[in-house]
Amino acid sequence: MGCAALLWGWLLLGCSWGPGLPAVGAAALSTTYVLDDAGGLGRQFDGIGAVSGGGATSRLLVNYQEPYRSQILDYLFKPNFGASLHILKVEIGGDGQSTDGTEPSHMHYANDENYFRGYEWWLMKEAKKRNPKIKLIGLPWTFPAWIGKGENWPYDYPDVTAYYIVSWILGAKQYHDLDIDYVGIWNERAFSSKYIKLLRYTLDKHDLQQVRIIASDRLWEPISFVLLLDSELHGVVDVIGAHYPGTKTVPNALLTKKKLWSSEDYSTFNDEVGAGCWARILNQNYVNGNMTSTIAWNLVASYYEELPFGRCGLMTAQEPWSGHYKVEAPIWITAHTTQFTQPGWSYLQVDGHLEGGGSFVALTDGLGNLTIIIETMTHNHSQCIRPPLPHFSVTPQRATFNLKGSFYMVETLQVWHSRLGFESGNSSLFQQLHPVKVWKGSFSLDLNMNEVYTLTTLKTGQKCGYPEPPPPQPFPSNYKDDFNIRNPPFSEAPNFADQTGVFEYFINASDPGDHVFTLRQVVVQRPITWASDADQTISLIGNFQWVNMTVTCDIYIEKQHDGGVFIAGRVDSGGIYVRRTKGVFFWVFADGTYRVTGDLAGEEILMKGLSGVRDNAWHTLTLNIQGTSTSGLLNGYPLWENVTISEPSNGWAAIGTRSFEFAQFDNFHVEAS
Ligand SMILES: *[C@@H]1O[C@H](CO)[C@@H](O)[C@H](O)[C@H]1NC(C)=O
Ligand SMILES: *[C@@H]1O[C@H](CO)[C@@H](O)[C@H](O)[C@H]1NC(C)=O
Ligand SMILES: *[C@@H]1O[C@H](CO)[C@@H](O)[C@H](O)[C@H]1NC(C)=O
Ligand SMILES: *[C@@H]1O[C@H](CO)[C@@H](O)[C@H](O)[C@H]1NC(C)=O
Numbered sequence: 069m070g071c072a073a074l075l076w077g078w079l080l081l082g083c084s085w086g087p088g089l090p091a092v093g094a095a096a097l098s099t100t101y102v103l104d105d106a107g108g109l110g111r112q113f114d115g116i117g118a119v120s121g122g123g124a125t126s127r128l129l130v131n132y133q134e135p136y137r138s139q140i141l142d143y144l145f146k147p148n149f150g151a152s153l154h155i156l157k158v159e160i161g162g163d164g165q166s167t168d169g170t171e172p173s174h175m176h177y178a179n180d181e182n183y184f185r186g187y188e189w190w191l192m193k194e195a196k197k198r199n200p201k202i203k204l205i206g207l208p209w210t211f212p213a214w215i216g217k218g219e220n221w222p223y224d225y226p227d228v229t230a231y232y233i234v235s236w237i238l239g240a241k242q243y244h245d246l247d248i249d250y251v252g253i254w255n256e257r258a259f260s261s262k263y264i265k266l267l268r269y270t271l272d273k274h275d276l277q278q279v280r281i282i283a284s285d286r287l288w289e290p291i292s293f294v295l296l297l298d299s300e301l302h303g304v305v306d307v308i309g310a311h312y313p314g315t316k317t318v319p320n321a322l323l324t325k326k327k328l329w330s331s332e333d334y335s336t337f338n339d340e341v342g343a344g345c346w347a348r349i350l351n352q353n354y355v356n357g358n359m360t361s362t363i364a365w366n367l368v369a370s371y372y373e374e375l376p377f378g379r380c381g382l383m384t385a386q387e388p389w390s391g392h393y394k395v396e397a398p399i400w401i402t403a404h405t406t407q408f409t410q411p412g413w414s415y416l417q418v419d420g421h422l423e424g425g426g427s428f429v430a431l432t433d434g435l436g437n438l439t440i441i442i443e444t445m446t447h448n449h450s451q452c453i454r455p456p457l458p459h460f461s462v463t464p465q466r467a468t469f470n471l472k473g474s475f476y477m478v479e480t481l482q483v484w485h486s487r488l489g490f491e492s493g494n495s496s497l498f499q500q501l502h503p504v505k506v507w508k509g510s511f512s513l514d515l516n517m518n519e520v521y522t523l524t525t526l527k528t529g530q531k532c533g534y535p536e537p538p539p540p541q542p543f544p545s546n547y548k549d550d551f552n553i554r555n556p557p558f559s560e561a562p563n564f565a566d567q568t569g570v571f572e573y574f575i576n577a578s579d580p581g582d583h584v585f586t587l588r589q590v591v592v593q594r595p596i597t598w599a600s601d602a603d604q605t606i607s608l609i610g611n612f613q614w615v616n617m618t619v620t621c622d623i624y625i626e627k628q629h630d631g632g633v634f635i636a637g638r639v640d641s642g643g644i645y646v647r648r649t650k651g652v653f654f655w656v657f658a659d660g661t662y663r664v665t666g667d668l669a670g671e672e673i674l675m676k677g678l679s680g681v682r683d684n685a686w687h688t689l690t691l692n693i694q695g696t697s698t699s700g701l702l703n704g705y706p707l708w709e710n711v712t713i714s715e716p717s718n719g720w721a722a723i724g725t726r727s728f729e730f731a732q733f734d735n736f737h738v739e740a741s
C-alpha cells in the first residue's frame with residue numbers, strides 16, 4: 069500500500085497559477101462568494117454512498133483471490149484511502165431479477181429462514197470492518213412469492229411484508245452483528261401508506277426505533293404530496309428518497325421539511341464522462357435540489373460487462389479469474405467529498421452556483437472545520453445516463469471566497485485537485501496541491517473547465533494505492549466445477565450469475581456418493597417481480613465472446629411429470645432482458661422427451677424427440693456447438709446431431725430449468741473458444 073501525500077509539481081501560490089499554465093483570459097469573470105455561519109447553517113449532510121445489488125452487481129467480487137479482493141474493498145470503504153464511502157446501501161434479496169441478476173432471499177419460503185445466503189452480509193461486514201461508522205441501508209427490489217400469496221404484489225398482507233423485512237434487519241444483528249441504519253420500501257415501485265406505518269410499528273415492537281425509514285425510492289411524487297396530507301405517515305417517514313432527480317427537487321418535497329436524498333443516482337459508464345456526471349451531481353444535488361445525500365448505483369461493476377448497464381459502477385472488478393480490477397475516475401471524484409466531510413456535518417447557507425458555470429458547496433463540522441468542494445464540469449463532459457441534461461455553459465473564471473463568522477480566522481486550506489482531460493488524456497485525479505494561504509478571510513482561485521477542487525482545514529486526506537493488479541485475462545476457456553470445494557461463507561458457486569431463479573450449493577447427505585455436493589435451483593414459485601423475469605430459471609457463466617463450445621453437466625430433475633432442465637451455449641442476454649434470451653438450449657424433460665431450442669422461452673424449436681430421461685435420476689448432458697452445427701449427447705451417447713444454427717453467433721454458457729422447480733446440477737464443465 070502507498071499513500072501519496074506528494075505535492076503536484078506546480079504551485080498554487082496564494083491566488084494565481086504558476087507560469088506555463090493556461091492563462092485565464094483578460095475577459096475572465098471574477099466573482100466573490102461569501103461563506104458565513106453567523107446566520108446559522110444549512111441542512112445537515114447525510115453522506116455519500118453507493119448501492120450493491122439491484123441487482124447482483126457485486127456478484128463476481130466475492131470470487132476474487134486475496135490480496136486483490138481486500139484491495140478493492142479498501143479502495144471503496146477504507147477511510148482516507150480512496151472513495152471512503154459514508155453509506156453502503158444493499159439489496160434485500162428477494163429471489164427475483166433486479167437488473168443484472170437475482171439475489172437470494174433470506175426466506176425463500178414461508179417456513180424458511182437463512183441469513184447466510186448471497187454476499188451482501190459479507191459485504192456489509194467488510195465495509196464495517198474498514199469503517200465502523202459507515203451507514204447501512206437495506207431496500208427490496210423483489211420479494212419471494214409467499215409474501216404475496218400468489219399475487220404479484222407485496223402490500224395485500226402488509227403485516228407479512230413488514231415481518232419479512234424486519235426479520236432481515238434482526239437477522240443482520242443476530243448473525244452478523246450489523247446494525248441497519250435505514251430501510252426502504254420497494255425500489256422504484258408503488259408504496260403503501262398502510263404498509264409503511266405497519267413497518268414502523270413492527271420495527272418499534274422489535275426495539276428497532278433507531279432504524280429510519282426512507283420512502284419511496286422512486287420520484288418526489290406522489291410520496292411528498294401524500295406526506296403533506298397524512299400526518300401519521302409524515303410522522304414515520306424520515307427521509308424522502310428520489311431516484312435520478314436531475315439535481316432538482318419539487319415544492320411539495322421541500323414543504324414536508326423532510327431530509328431529501330438522491331437515494332439512487334449516477335448509473336453511468338465509469339469513464340471520465342461518468343466521473344464528470346458524478347462530480348456535478350454530488351455538488352448540484354444540494355445546490356439545486358437541497359439533497360443531503362447522493363447514492364450511486366452501483367458500488368462496483370462486478371458483473372459480466374455485457375449484462376445491462378455494464379461498468380456503471382464507481383470502479384470495475386469484473387474478472388475474479390485474473391485478479392484484474394480498475395480503480396476508475398469516479399472513485400477519486402468521490403474522495404473529494406467523502407474524505408473531507410462526514411454524515412452529521414452541515415452545509416453552509418450559500419447559493420453555490422458559480423458565476424461562470426459550475427458549483428460549489430461548503431460544509432462544516434460545527435467545530436471550526438471547513439470543507440469547500442468546487443466543480444466546473446462542462447455540459448458535454450458530465451452527462452449522466454438520465455435524465456436529459458439541459459444545456460449550460462462553463463467558462464474559465466476567478467472565484468474569490470470571503471470567509472466570515474467562525475471561518476474568519478482560518479489561515480490556510482489544504483488543496484486537492486482533479487482535472488478531467490477527456491480526449492486530451494491530460495487528466496489528473498485527486499492530487500494534493502500546495503495549501504492556499506487565506507489572507508484576512510479571503511483567497512482566490514482561477515478555475516478552468518472540468519476541474520474539481522477541495523479546499524479544507526482537514527489534513528487527513530490521502531490518495532492511497534496498491535501496486536497494479538494482474539493484467540486482464542479472458543474467462544478460462546476450460547472451466548470445471550464439481551461443487552465439492554466451496555467458497556465459504558457464500559451460498560453460490562463462483563462465476564455463475566443467476567438471471568431467473570436462485571442456484572445454491574446443496575448437500576444431499578443420503579446420496580450414495582457421486583452427488584452429495586451439487587448446485588440446486590431453489591425458487592419454486594415465480595417471485596413478486598421487479599423486472600420481466602423469465603418463466604424458466606437460468607444461470608449464466610463464462611465469456612460472452614465464446615463462439616464454439618462443449619458444455620457438459622450432470623443433471624437431476626426433481627419435479628415429476630413436467631419437470632425439465634437445460635444446458636445452453638451462445639446465450640446472448642440476461643438481466644432485465646432475460647425473457648428475450650436466445651442461444652442454443654438443450655432440454656430434457658421428466659416425461660422422457662428432449663428438445664433443442666434457439667431461445668430460453670422454448671418457442672423456437674430446432675429439434676425434438678425421445679430421450680428416456682426421467683425425474684429423480686442423474687443423467688449427463690453434453691452440448692456441442694461448432695460453427696453452425698450443433699449436437700447433443702446423453703450419458704455420453706449421441707442423442708441428436710447436426711442441428712444447424714446461425715444466430716446468435718456468440719454468448720455465455722448456461723444451466724437452468726423449465727419452470728420454477730427444484731433441480732440439481734453437478735460436474736459442470738465448459739470448454740470453449
Ligand atoms: C433549498 O435550496 C435553495 C437554494 O439553495 C434555498 O434557497 C432554499 O432556501 C432551500 N429550501 C429549503 C426548504 O431548504
Ligand atoms: C477539525 O477536525 C479535527 C479532526 O476531526 C478536530 O481534531 C479539530 O478539533 C476540528 N476543528 C478544527 C478547528 O480543526
Ligand atoms: C458537444 O458534443 C456534441 C456532440 O458530440 C458536439 O457536436 C459539440 O461540438 C460538443 N460541444 C462542445 C462544446 O464540445
Ligand atoms: C497537461 O496539463 C498541464 C496543466 O495544465 C500542462 O502543464 C501540461 O503541459 C499538459 N500536458 C499535456 C500533454 O497536454
Ligand SMILES: *[C@@H]1O[C@H](CO)[C@@H](O)[C@H](O)[C@H]1NC(C)=O
Pocket residue numbers: 576577578579580684732
Ligand atoms: C438424495 O439422495 C437420495 C439417494 O440417492 C435420493 O433418493 C433423494 O431423492 C435425494 N434428494 C434430493 C433432494 O436430491
Ligand SMILES: *[C@@H]1O[C@H](CO)[C@@H](O)[C@H](O)[C@H]1NC(C)=O
Pocket residue numbers: 615616694695696741
Ligand atoms: C468455430 O468453429 C468453426 C467451425 O469449426 C470454425 O470455422 C471457427 O473458426 C471457430 N471459431 C472460433 C472462434 O473458434
Ligand SMILES: *[C@@H]1O[C@H](CO)[C@@H](O)[C@H](O)[C@H]1NC(C)=O
Pocket residue numbers: 710
Ligand atoms: C450435417 O448437415 C449438413 C447440411 O445439411 C450435411 O452436409 C452433412 O453431411 C451433415 N453431417 C452429418 C454428420 O450428418
